[in-house]
Amino acid sequence: MVSNPTTLADPIFSARLQTEIKKLNLFELLCSAATTKLVDLTAMAAHQRPAVVTVFAILSHLLCRYGNIDVADPRSWASAWERLIGHDALRLTASHDEVAFLQPPTIEPTSQQSIEAADLLLAKVEHEVKQTWRTTAERGLFAIMGSMLRPNVKDHRSSSRIGLTAVLTSNNGALGDEIAHLAAAFDALFVGPAADHATKDHLVWLRMYSPKTAPLSLADLPLPFLDVGRAQRLRAVDRDLFEVWAVPNNTARINADADPWLDDPHTPKVVTSKDAKRYKLARKPFDYRFEHAVLFGARSDKEDVVRPRILDLGQYRVVRLCALGSEQGKTKGYREATYVAARGSSLLSFDEPSEADRPARLSRRALETIETGLKILNRSLIELFKEADEPSDVDWNRIDTVRQTFRSTVAPRSIQFVFDALSRDEDIAMEQRSLDQLVAEVVFECFKLAATALANPLKHARAEDKLMTGIRFQLKGAAMNEQKVQPLLARQTYAILSKMMLHLSPDDRARLRTMSLSDPPLSFWKLMAQVPAAHTENKRCLEVWQIVLRTVGRVYHASRPLGRILRETDFPEHRLSRFLVATGSSLPGLLDELARWLVSHEVDKANLADLATVGLGDALDDHDARDWARRSIALQYVGAPIVSSVPARTSEATVGGED
Known part of the structure; x- marks a missing residue:
């Protein structure tokens, strides 16, 4: 272990491998990811995952694309880096006018940043995060990687991947496998060296930080490219501790519209009559509608959402959806959801998904069924929470809480349902019955949770009667057997x-x-x-x-x-x-x-x-x-027609006549 690391050729990344925990340098990390031995990077924060995977996947793709690499040999990775990019780009620190890893040459930095502000948390804007001012080399690098996703605010211009919504596929959910799958997706989309370009041309952070009067043209950059937003530099201050210093900048480095489409295979695309951009969470709620749109696509009168290409470019067993919420320059929270989703070669395609493809159709039917279930739940909740003396007086706050519970509960179940259905032959009737049953069960669970604290049993019964009637007539595929199960x-x-x-x-x-x-x-x-x-x-x-x-x-x-x-x-x-x-x-x-x-x-x-x-x-x-x-x-x-407390079978007949 190097006590005072100076470059990424030193072992600075704390890694959990399949068989051990050890420190890795950059090339050992890329090697362990390519051979799927890397499980996790222990110093990486959860919200940094999509940025970290993106950075290492692009580096892996570019080195393999332009160099002849033995992916199982760290020395081969190191040799390719020296040949294609150069040793200076491995440095942790350097003079402000010289390049260091993910740190473009720039003017003298004048503003020290807390590690949280250097990342995407924007601590001074949020006023909610306790700030730290010194950290280790790897945490400082992870903060710079995370900054690529942060929102635009004064003096905090972000990269071209601001607010990245990413879908990461893998066979086991491990970080290394996600890096390998994303690198393979880049390999499938971008074959061979870009015409008239070298490896360095893809790494925008190697260039002198351009002033606002001379922005880089997006059309001139080869894909995929890797840029950073604000110019930030690491400074060694004590043994292996570092500070982050920044140059204030109010302009985007690359001349492009907001959220430009970069052909990243792990990001969804939104297409309108005017343009195509990255689809991101931003101010939208992280609910079943957003997740379905990202993972399976969505169509509306104003726009189409196209699911990430990575979902159709490889075989995998686990899908991780990562999204960053933001509003008016503030980070509003990182969201993540993981699903089991076996995909085989029969579903792989280089074509963008069409309106009629099966994932989109399944998702559309799931959303329609969910909306039906939500309407049924709404009617029963209004009956449950209305005042007896004034029926028009309804406790909407409690209803909104239950509806939010419904949305958060039905989202993972419905998405997992679609993924599971895709692994079987199509049977529309059976799939609809299963969807009806799934939504009915969530509706009933949320209703029971809402009614737990209600003291009036007859009010509860009237609301439940309305609920079960709605399920019976509007979710016809649902077989609610709960009433028949007697203690x-x-x-x-x-x-x-x-x-x-x-x-x-x-x-x-x-x-x-x-x-x-x-x-x-x-x-x-x-x-x-x-x-x-x-x-x-x-x-x-x-x-x-x-x-x-x-x-x-x-x-x-x-x-x-x-x-x-x-x-x-x-x-x-x-x-x-x-x-x-x-x-x-x-x-x-x-x-x-x-x-x-x-x-x-x-x-x-x-x-x-x-x-x-x-x-x-x-x-x-x-x-x-x-x-x-x-x-x-x-x-x-209350007149519910569905309740019977007579057992289905009894060993003895009842005298006196059965009605």
């Missing part, structure tokens, strides 16, 4: 009551309906022999069974929904709400009140299992069963 206690209670009804004589029922809860008759205890021991040994469970079996003396246990009966007999809504939220010692009294209502209104048949499950679930701390029964009753009460 064990609910199924067990229904079966026990059904079996009891088989053996009840008229005399038994007469004794039950006149029994005292404090002194149950023998017929009660005979029936309790069919109940699990855990119930008979629990005082609160016994209390529930006493109320339910006394009710059985007058009301047959059958499949007729309890909640629907309560609605038809005008059971007061506020009393039902009180019952549905009651717990502990207050619950048996409300249970008895509801049972007496059935008797007083001469109800002859009802599903008493739901009534019992509410009480038993609370007594046994089986909250899943209790809440399921509460929800069933509430949905039945």
Whole structure:
């Protein structure tokens, strides 16, 4: 290890390889990336990844394109660099009028930059980042690389790749594999030396920093070229510590429109009737619409987004989407998403994707289904959060929070769905059913999350009824089986009551309906022999069974929904709400009140299992069963047509007639 590195031929990069962690020089790094041994650079910040991969991939591509290199031999890389670029370009520091690595010759720098300001964070603008003023050589270099992506602000002009949105492919998600894949994509797009150009012509940072009166012409630069924005220089100050000094500049170095299209294979392109530019995040939300547009393309009346060519130029298993948000010269955050996306040779193409290609069609159908799901969710949330006294008064802040949760949840799932579908033969009907199911599940998850803190169960039920109706009619491919999955206690209670009804004589029922809860008759205890021991040994469970079996003396246990009966007999809504939220010692009294209502209104048949499950679930701390029964009753009460608490199969028939 060199304690005072002076050039990139010294081991300055802390690298995690497949078998070890060690310091590498530039050529060892390029070699380990080309042979896919490089896993990560430990000093690299997450937001610097797209810039670092771009820099090393372009260097790798240019050296291989213009030189005869053995990619597995670091000495071959070093020899090509000396021959094609020169030793001076390896220096970490140099006089301001001489070149150093990624540091163009310029006038005397006058402004010391914090490492964060030298990077893309713009600490003085954001006022949110703690600044550091000295750092190691590799962190200083990573900051200069990161600066290529930063927004334009006064004295902080960026490079031609400002706000880069990048798609990096690999077989394993490792940094070295991403560099190798991007270099291979450059190799596929740019074959052979550029006419009338040398390697140095691609490296704009080797040239004297041009004044605003003499900008470089984009048309004269060979592709791909590598430039930096603001002229920044490293200065060695203490052992292996460095500072960053800069020259203020208010003009872009290259004479080109904002976000020029550079034929980079890892960046998306936006095409309008006027021009073609790089497509970037900027002020847009990083949501499913943006991610789908970047990865699969998008079409609208005003513009077309073309997915990065790298997605069609090689075989890979992992896709990483990197995007930098910015607004009015401020960095608004770095976003990254990773997907498993196996692509084979049958899908490779040098042609730009057309409107009719399968990824674009799949993505378009996914977006349409997502929009349908969002509308369904919106309607149910309005029902959930509107005020009872003033229906037009809706808590929009809570609705917006849930909608944002939906967007962030559905984005990775829908994109992964498209990638997975691309690995199979096309089946439009099956794909649409799967899309409907995926979106319906996310809609229901977000709705349940929104309703968690809602105290009014009937309000919840009305909103859920609207939600499930929308799913059933608008997402026709969705099979929402959640209602049919009954907890064990609910199924067990229904079966026990059904079996009891088989053996009840008229005399038994007469004794039950006149029994005292404090002194149950023998017929009660005979029936309790069919109940699990855990119930008979629990005082609160016994209390529930006493109320339910006394009710059985007058009301047959059958499949007729309890909640629907309560609605038809005008059971007061506020009393039902009180019952549905009651717990502990207050619950048996409300249970008895509801049972007496059935008797007083001469109800002859009802599903008493739901009534019992509410009480038993609370007594046994089986909250899943209790809440399921509460929800069933509430949905039945508000008129939902989809709730049935009758098990699909029962071992015993129920007497008294099944509705």
